Amino acid sequence: MTIAIDLGVSQSGDPAEMDLEELLSTRLLVQGNSGSGKSHLLRRLLEQSAPWVQQAIVDPEGDFVSFSARFGHVVVDANRTPAELTRIAQRIRQHRASVVLNLEGLDAEVQMQCAAAFLNGLFEVDHSLWFPMLIAVDEAQLFAPAIAGEVGDEARKVSLSAMTNLMCRGRKRGLAGIVATQRLAKLAKNVAAEASNFLMGRTFLDIDMARAADLLGMDRRQAERFRDLEPGHFVALGPALSRRPVPIRIGSVETAGRTGRPTLMPLPEVSREELVDLIFTAGGDEPPLPRPAPVRAVPTGELLDRVAAQALDAEPGDADERSAEERRALVEDIFAEMLADPEAAFRPVPVLYQDFLVHCRLKRLRGAETDMAAFRRRLSLARAGVSEAGEDEDWQAVLARAEDLPEEMQGVYLMLARAARDGEACPDDAALAKAYGSHSPSRGRFLLGFMAERGFITAETDFRGNRVVTICGTPWRCSQAGEPVKLDEARLRRQARLAGGPANAV
Numbered sequence: 001m002t003i004a005i006d007l008g009v010s011q012s013g014d015p016a017e018m019d020l021e022e023l024l025s026t027r028l029l030v031q032g033n034s035g036s037g038k039s040h041l042l043r044r045l046l047e048q049s050a051p052w053v054q055q056a057i058v059d060p061e062g063d064f065v066s067f068s069a070r071f072g073h074v075v076v077d078a079n080r081t082p083a084e085l086t087r088i089a090q091r092i093r094q095h096r097a098s099v100v101l102n103l104e105g106l107d108a109e110v111q112m113q114c115a116a117a118f119l120n121g122l123f124e125v126d127h128s129l130w131f132p133m134l135i136a137v138d139e140a141q142l143f144a145p146a147i148a149g150e151v152g153d154e155a156r157k158v159s160l161s162a163m164t165n166l167m168c169r170g171r172k173r174g175l176a177g178i179v180a181t182q183r184l185a186k187l188a189k190n191v192a193a194e195a196s197n198f199l200m201g202r203t204f205l206d207i208d209m210a211r212a213a214d215l216l217g218m219d220r221r222q223a224e225r226f227r228d229l230e231p232g233h234f235v236a237l238g239p240a241l242s243r244r245p246v247p248i249r250i251g252s253v254e255t256a257g258r259t260g261r262p263t264l265m266p267l268p269e270v271s272r273e274e275l276v277d278l279i280f281t282a283g284g285d286e287p288p289l290p291r292p293a294p295v296r297a298v299p300t301g302e303l304l305d306r307v308a309a310q311a312l313d314a315e316p317g318d319a320d321e322r323s324a325e326e327r328r329a330l331v332e333d334i335f336a337e338m339l340a341d342p343e344a345a346f347r348p349v350p351v352l353y354q355d356f357l358v359h360c361r362l363k364r365l366r367g368a369e370t371d372m373a374a375f376r377r378r379l380s381l382a383r384a385g386v387s388e389a390g391e392d393e394d395w396q397a398v399l400a401r402a403e404d405l406p407e408e409m410q411g412v413y414l415m416l417a418r419a420a421r422d423g424e425a426c427p428d429d430a431a432l433a434k435a436y437g438s439h440s441p442s443r444g445r446f447l448l449g450f451m452a453e454r455g456f457i458t459a460e461t462d463f464r465g466n467r468v469v470t471i472c473g474t475p476w477r478c479s480q481a482g483e484p485v486k487l488d489e490a491r492l493r494r495q496a497r498l499a500g501g502p503a504n505a506v
Contacts, residue, residue: 005048007041007236008251016248018197020049022240023176024132027167027194030180030234031212032201037232038180039063041199042136043253045178047071049134055098056122058115058137062104063257070255074099078106082117089121093129108142109151112159115143119162123173130174135166140179141186154351160188167194184211197238199248202229216245327365334359335378394474395421401473405456412436412447413456416469420476426469428480 003020010016032038043064046055050071057064057073067073076088076099092099101118103111115137122135137143144163148156166177168190179195181187185207200212203226213223216237226235229247237245270278282288338355353375398417402410412435419426427435432444448459448469458470467480 003049003052005045006251007044007048008249010249011247016236016241016246018045019240020052023178023197024053024134024174025171025176026196026239027171027176028178028197028199028238028240029192029195029215030178030199030201031184031203031208032180032182032234033203034182035231036201036203036229037234037250038182038201039138039257040232040253041201041234041250042138042178042180043255043257044250046134046136047254050098054096054131054133056092056118056133056135057100058103058118058135058143059100060103060111060139060142061257062102063138064100064255065102066255066257067098067100071098076101076118078103078111078114078118080114082113085114085117086121086124089118090125090129093122093125093131093133096131109155112143112151112155116155116158116162119166122175123162123165123170125173130172132174132176134176134178135170136178136180137163137166138180139182140191141181141183144179144188144191146186146188152350160191163188164190167191183208184215195238197236197240199234199236199241200226201234202226202231218245330363330365331360331378334363334365398471398474401456405451405454408436409447409450413451416457416478417471417474417476420469420471420474420478424478426467426478426480 004017005020005023007016007018030038030041046057046064046067047070049055050067050073055073057067059065064073065075068075074092074097076085078085078101080088101115103114106114119135122133140163143159145151145156145160163177163179166175167179170177177194179187179191181192183203183205184192185205198212198215200216203209203212206223209223209226210220212226212235213220216235229235232250234248234250235245236242236248334356338352338359356375395417398414402413402417405413412432415427415432415435418424427444429441429444432447433439433441436443436447448457451457452459455472457472460468460470468477469480470477
């Protein structure tokens, strides 16, 4: 059975239709600048196809929750754990329910993680549940960015992987992806390249117009037409739309989003004196502003003790009979086990913190009550291979001095201090960078310069080119056994002549 979805009218006045069965076998990409009518187009397409096919809408702004009242879509609040979202998605495919995943109010990184868990749940179901389903993703550049932005690498990787699976491997599982983006340049190429149907709206940047023209098989000189398109007008191409580029105008919709095109409205007729009173005087219905509590600076040692001395995460009525030393030893074991992985030194601190909490629960410690600041300091020391415990007053003085450094640098400083105190070789740039959590040896040189400028250490080079680090305020110093500083050929020849050797000796 062929189902024709009415999108609107073409430039010639004929109905602009989309073959729903062909769309399920292919995929759709919608592109247009903000205000071009992308959301209106998605709303029209989803409204017209709602009676015929199961739908899931990934909604970052909460604009499609109105589908619940008109078409019976179930609104899924994304403020859940990843495991919950995955199980909900699997039940959605099992019972063939149309849903709206509402991501409104969540941070960008959390939105990416929630969308990834939801899409993976739809993707990873039993073969018997591979029913046809439209998956519409509004503002797809948020979930499949072309380049790394302000979000963490871990969130970007899982979200991009889920979107790539949807567009590349979803067809065999009955999933037909519909992605809408403001700019093609912002969308990952692996996601955009899998679309076979295109609806291109108004855009102004030359690079976006050129890419849109290439996708539609148009001449580069015709790319200027995308700049002149009115809101709600698109150029359609694809097996489910048209074999040649056709301008269409999207028809009206039955539902409305929370936001729309801004309209002008007159300002209130209030005098300047009244406005001043309204702005600077609290209203009777406003709650009083809370007074911020004074913040007490907590020493690093005290924060470390909080991490190491967590009690049992026991059931009500149970008591932890282990001593503080036993609990401290368990925490030490947890950090040692976590950092045994070579890649752990370079993983983001929030990810390691979640692993730490899991280990604490397994050992029935109250890891969930450990604040992030204490964990960061303890992790910095563990990465550097030093302990907060000291055998003498000099080490305690060094620990106190370390508190004046940024928390992520304290472990590096104590690592140098321990090597200098024990007479060991000075750590090289790679070891310092790893203790800091970086792959780049230049980060190690930066750390030495930073601490030297602020009077924590002195870093010099001896005549053999070895680094010599002295811990200020102590007699401790360590030397780096390494290759001597490389000299240029002319200098080597001068040294040979002064020594009475042959002029060409190098």
